[in-house]
Amino acid sequence: MKPFNHETFFHDTCIFRYLMVLLRPFFTNVLYFSHNRLIMRHYEVTFIVDPVLSGDEVKATAEHIQKDLKHFGATIVHVDETGLRQLAYSINKRSTGVFYCIEFGTEAADWLVKFELNMKRNERLLRYLTVKLDKFGVKYNDDKRSGRIGSRKKTEAPSTDAPVAAPVAAAPARKAAIPEEETVSAPEVIDLDA
């Protein structure tokens, strides 16, 4: 390693700065271009609609949200209507709620703040949650919809390794790409508070 020499260091950095000043216009173009290239970002919004509303009103609320999204310029990937579900604790004195989950993609995402504000103002929604989906999340949702990920079975039936497109019913373990050895007889969960 060269010993630190004040003169050469100054000289080197000067050259570097000089080059950067010269080439900055080109670099900014590159940066601008990559910023402008419009990456599609995926989000997922889950919201709970008040269950005391009539079925039509519930549907209307969900439609309104979707229209809002489209108005902002999002491409809706999927709308999942989980339906009436028991809540784990009461919200606004209600013990059930109608769950909706909308997955959408968008390029410019600054309108999300406004969208969330609209949801906050909407009196028919009990709760909402907007989540950004990374690539694994997108893939997971995709697999879930096409059935490659099975739901958990209560009994642990021994199964062979499940290839990606295998029938879902046999697989007790959830995810695709499962190795030969079977489930996780998970390290025993000791209840510390029991």
Added chain:
Amino acid sequence: MAASREDVKFLSNPKIGLRNKKYCRFRKFGIKYIDYKDSDFLLQFINEQGKLLPRRITGNSLKYQRRVSSAVKRARHLAILPFVADLMK
């Protein structure tokens, strides 16, 4: 008379003290995303009071324990899982 292995009877279980090697199930099975809407899956990581289980019990690596933790917290926000409970399992 030579005693074979089957003949020998132990007073205590010879397997005592042997420990199953703990592993992170996410790393092992290549699970990258933890869905916060899936309460059945997340029940594995909370105790019967609804509290998150520590990493040394579940065997998760730090990266995935954090993801599990944030998934559970999101589920709690959406009332999919409770904040406080008893006899959850």
